[in-house]
Each structure stands twice: as structure tokens, then as C-alpha cells.
Amino acid sequence: MVQHVWSVNELGEWLAAVRIDPAIFDLRPDYCAGLMVVAGISSGPSDTDSDQWLQAADSCDIDLDDVHLEHWRDAYRSFGAKPNRTRPSADALSRRAEKNGLPRINKITDTYNAISVLQRIPIGVENLDAFVGPARLVRADGTEQFDTTNDGLGVAEHPEPGEPVWRDDTGVTCRRWNWRQTPRTAITDTTANALFIVDALGPDAHQRAAVAIDTLRTALATGTPSATRYIDTAD
Structure with missing residues (x-):
């Protein structure tokens, strides 16, 4: 995959094109989406810094009845999903941290997984260079394609009608808001340009998204060029 060299203006223009369907706010x-795009991010294998974040998450006092996790379970129920079967990402990570500890994957993934658990907020990261057109959050009609794997083999699935999905011009990049990402846009040890998506709910959603973005920026030492945007009303 060819990695584009992004300027600050280009990052800002890409973010400005991100859309959230009014049906999401209905x-x-x-809901508030906190979005940050970063060019030239420091990626690579797990290191001592990311391990410190994981240790903090693994040792924190996890309350699975936390109100912010309950907001997401309620949101899943509202579009017909069963959160005890397909859990919101922050819920699933919190349970994993409490039971066996979070896995070591790579520097970026380890860090944002840990922050997600510590702040009880769903966070996703995508390879910006893998997107075809801008990201948008919509309620699926059921015809969209979601490329994933099953038993190690690539398969194409389709979301349920009405399911909130992040997508680009090619297909779905993440199902059920923040439940499962496609390998097509997944980050790796060599990812150079990244899109961070923070999904927040509740009366303090904008503030919580901003705190998570600021924490990510500091934890990953994300320098320039980068751009940030918050969307908490329908455009």
C-alpha cells in the first residue's frame, strides 16, 4: 500500500469531509465523535511505554456497572443488538482486562486499548491510507459489505439493517459503532498515518471525547501534522 505524505491542510480537509448521518443522533x-488524524505517527512493536499503559489498565479498579459502559449497552439495545453477545468495545476490553489482562499487540493498539479501559470509552484506530473516500457513520441498510475473517479465511458479511456502522466508499470499516473492525483498514507495526475515533455518550460526551483525544496525543507523542475534530450534532 502506498503511504501518502499528508500536509496539515490535507488532514484538515479530510476530517472536514467526515459525516455522521442525522439518524445516528435520532x-x-x-452522541459525540472525537476524531484525530495523525501523519507520521510513531508505530512499531510493543515497547516499555505502551507496556506501562497496559499495566495501569490491568491493575485499575474496573467497575463493569460503570454508567458510561451502561450508556453503550443501552445504545446497543436501541438498535436491536444484544450487548451480552456482541459487546461494545470498551465493555469487552474492560472484561478482558479484569479477567486475563489486555493483550500485547503493537505500540499504538496497546496504548489506545489501555486508555479505553482507564477512561471507559470506546476508541478505534484505523490506517488512514487504507480509506477510500472520507469516513462516515451511518445506519446500515443491510447491503453494505464488511470484509472480515473466519477461521483464518477472508469472508464478506453484511450488517443488520439499522445497525450503526462506520464506512468509506468501499464498504464498512467498523460494525455496530465500535464492535468489530475490518482487517482492510487495520493498523500494523508499519502504519504511518492513522485515524483515531473516540465514541462518547452521555451528558458530558464532548468533554470525555476531548480528554481521551488529549490523552492519546500525549501518550503517543503525536506531533505534527495532525488535525482534530468533534462532531456532536448533525451537519
């Missing part, structure tokens, strides 16, 4: 008026 479903949850308290």
Missing part, C-alpha cells in the same frame, strides 16, 4: 442525541 438514535442517541447525546
Whole structure:
């Protein structure tokens, strides 16, 4: 994959094109998306810095009845999903941290997984160079394609009608808001340009998304060029 050299203006223009369907706010008026794109991010294998974040998450006092996790379970129920079967990402990570500890994957993934658990907020990271057109959050009609794997083999699935999905011009990049990402846009040890998506709910959603973005920026030492945007009303 050819990695584009992004300027600050290009990052800002890409973010400005991100859209959230008004139907999402009809479903949850308290939703806020915190978005950050970073060019030239420091990626690579797990290191001592990311391991410190994981240790903090593994040793924190995890309350699975936390109100912020409950917001997401309620959101999943609102579009027909069963959160005890397909869990919101922050819920699934919190349970994993409490039971066996978080896995060591790579520097970026380890860090954002840990922050997600510590702040009880869903965070996703995508390879910006893998996107075809801008990202948008919509309620699926059921015809969209979601490329994933099953038993190590590539398969194409389709979301349920009405399911919130992040997508680009090619297909779905993440199902059920933040449940499962496609390998097509997944980050790796060599990812150079990244899109961070923070999904927040509740009366303090914008503030919580901003705190998570600031924490990510500091933890990953994300320098320039980068751009940040928050969307908490329908455009």
C-alpha cells in the first residue's frame, strides 16, 4: 500500500469531509465523535511505554456497572443488538482486562486499548491510507459489505439493517459503532498515518471525547501534522 505524505491542510480537509448521518443522533442525541488524524505517527512493536499503559489498565479498579459502559449497552439495545453477545468495545476490553489482562499487540493498539479501559470509552484506530473516500457513520441498510475473517479465511458479511456502522466508499470499516473492525483498514507495526475515533455518550460526551483525544496525543507523542475534530450534532 502506498503511504501518502499528508500536509496539515490535507488532514484538515479530510476530517472536514467526515459525516455522521442525522439518524445516528435520532438514535442517541447525546452522541459525540472525537476524531484525530495523525501523519507520521510513531508505530512499531510493543515497547516499555505502551507496556506501562497496559499495566495501569490491568491493575485499575474496573467497575463493569460503570454508567458510561451502561450508556453503550443501552445504545446497543436501541438498535436491536444484544450487548451480552456482541459487546461494545470498551465493555469487552474492560472484561478482558479484569479477567486475563489486555493483550500485547503493537505500540499504538496497546496504548489506545489501555486508555479505553482507564477512561471507559470506546476508541478505534484505523490506517488512514487504507480509506477510500472520507469516513462516515451511518445506519446500515443491510447491503453494505464488511470484509472480515473466519477461521483464518477472508469472508464478506453484511450488517443488520439499522445497525450503526462506520464506512468509506468501499464498504464498512467498523460494525455496530465500535464492535468489530475490518482487517482492510487495520493498523500494523508499519502504519504511518492513522485515524483515531473516540465514541462518547452521555451528558458530558464532548468533554470525555476531548480528554481521551488529549490523552492519546500525549501518550503517543503525536506531533505534527495532525488535525482534530468533534462532531456532536448533525451537519
